[in-house]
Amino acid sequence: MTDIIIGGDAFRVALTPQGVSQIEFARPDEVRPTALTGLAALVARQLEEYLAGRRREFELPVDLSECTPFHRQVLETLAQVPWGHLVSYGELARRVGRPGAARAVGGAMAHNPVPILIPCHRVVRGDGSPGGFTSGLDWKRRLLRTEGIVY
Secondary structure, three states: EEEEEEEEEEEEEEOOOOEHHHEEEEOHOOOOOOOOHHHHHHHHHHHHHHHOOOOOOOOOOEEEOOOOOHHHHHHHHHHOOOOOOEHHHHHHHHOOOOOOHHHHHHHHHHHHEEEEEHHHHEEEEEOOOOOOOOOHHHHHHHHHHHHOOEE
């Protein structure tokens, strides 16, 4: 894992030859940043730009090889939800051809290995409430505010 600090925010990022395979939110006192090169430096720069509101799309390779086929399908479909837009768990289930699988979609969101890059923060409940987020609702609300959505 590569430790990254952006402003006061800390992340742990795993990289494979295929791309970014994991992003974890961390506390700044838990990480030990080092000089970043290559893909790690590119990840840090693009995350910084996104968090500052200057980037709407990531241009990073993502490695979803550890995901099940259903999980990968859900994540790849979610990746198509544009910046500043929301989708419900039920709507995302319909988009992957499994209209009754909103809970399974929620499970896939709970195990998204690359949050922010694949924007699970853009998924909300059918009633419009924010739903969950593995790194906490404060992070979900912050990411949505970055995209102009206030929750």
